Structure formats: C-alpha cells, structure tokens
Amino acid sequence: MSASPLLSTPAIGLPLLRRGKVRDVFEAGDDQLLIVATDRISAFDHVLGSGIPDKGRILTQLSAFWFGRLGEVTPHHVLSTDVADFPAATRSAAADLAGRSMLVRRTRPLPVECVARGYLEGSGWKDYQATGTLCGHHLPAGLRQCDQLPAPLFTPATKAESGHDENITEAQAAAVLGPDVFSQVKALTLALYTAGAAHAAARGILVADTKFEFGLVDQNGTARVILIDEVLTPDSSRFWPADQYAPGGPQPSFDKQFVREYLERIAWNKQPPVPSLPDDVVARTRDKYLDAFRRLTGADLA
Structure with a gap:
C-alpha cells in the first residue's frame, strides 16, 4: 500500500493539458497524450479533501486489463503503460508515473457518455419510477429496484464539465453525433458491456451499469471510432458482489459506497x-x- 495518496501529479517535464476530477492529462507530442490517474476521489460532484491510496494505480491497471481483453471488440487509444516508452522528459518522474499512467493516442472525444445498463438502479431507477421508462426505453411494469433488465440498454448522457451528466434519448444522441457515429457507438457500447459483464460474472461480480467514452481518429481520410478514457472500473461502473445480489433495494457495491454513506451521515451540504x-x-x-x-x-x- 502506498504510504500516502497522490493527490496531484508532480512536475513530470510535460505541459499540462487539463486536470479532471481524477486524471491529469499532459501533452506528449506527436499526437500523443500522457494520462496520469491520481488518488483523488470525488463524490456528489466535488473532489474531496482526502484521497484513496493506490486508487489511481488500481484504475489504470484495471483499465489496461480491459483494454487488452476487449481489443477484439474495438480498437482503443492505449499505446503503452510502460514508463520506458514515455517521453524522455518524464524519466526523472518514472517512480511517480509507474503503474498509474498511460501513453495514449490523441483523439477527438465524442461529446456523449455511452452508458450501458443491465440492471435498474441509480438515475435509471428514478426515471422508471417517475415515467415507467428509462431514457426513452419503455420497460415492463412492476420492476423492482436493482432488477435485471430484460436486455441490456444503451442509455446515452451528455458530458458535463461540472455537475451531473444528463440522461438523453437515443434520438437526441443521434442528433448530436450524427446517425453513422451514433449507430457505431451504440453497437460497441452494448458489445463491450456484454463481453465485460460475462467475464465479471464468472469472477463473482455483477456489472449493473457502466459508461464508455469514444473518440475519433483520422485514418485514410475517414474518421474512425476508438475506445478511450477508462474501462469497466469502480469509478465508471456499478459493481455488485453476485453472491449478495438481492433485488428490491440497494445493493452492496465495490465503489464509493463507504464514502457516500459517510458524507450522508455527517450531513454535508454538498457545497x-x-x-x-x-x-x-x-x-x-x-x-x-x-x-x-x-x-x-x-x-x-x-
């Protein structure tokens, strides 16, 4: 276990492009980026004052596992996770970068979160309770919280720079992305979820829902869709222990459960x-x- 969480990437000899809630992204030249996953943790749309030791390493190495395993489903942006392949300017920071960084191909990220849902929870459960639908999908009556859906659903959302992402319908997503790109990312999202959920189930984990991100790269004069960001991690997914699954209420999970429960317990006003x-x-x-x-x-x- 790391002695203390890494809350901010130290100087690594590359210019910072942007800082997200968890990841710091650096310019690495030649249409490449270096993504560093810190140990920051967010809840209720705020980065908290404490980090979780090794969280960035867990997210990076788990994503690397999935990028490799799901490479037959779709190409992805990862070039290397080996610090020896990173730009020479980063050599002095190799110890800080090892295990928590990825050298990736630069893409044009799509402005839509591609969410796959296999179970009825979160904003999907709230939507169903209010309307009997989930992002425009009509569902059978009488479903309980955390019930498995009749089939996995593609439920896109807008990307928010701050605050919550907003669920949108497939028609709205198609209007943003264009029909060709929309049909590609919908098919890829469901294929990735199906493959990932099958592997997870064999390991005792139910993937209730997850989000994927895609970007465009130019190839032979045409724009190609590839998988980017993180894949099937506790930050981007709801993971439930299969042996404790009991629909009809909230499930134990592998994510920020203890963090959210603590913040609710102390009655933080989320400001x-x-x-x-x-x-x-x-x-x-x-x-x-x-x-x-x-x-x-x-x-x-x-």
Missing part, C-alpha cells in the same frame, strides 16, 4: 468547503477497489 475522510472510510474504500481489481484480473496490483 464547499469539501470534507476530508476518516481513516477507516479511506481504508475500507481502498479495500473495495482492490478486491474488485483482484477478482476481475486474477492478479495483484503491480
């Missing part, structure tokens, strides 16, 4: 200043992320 987390919440959250990683990959964290 700055952001709180820090007690040691036991940090430790239990790290254990959940690490448990998911080990189950899914069959390996220990490098």
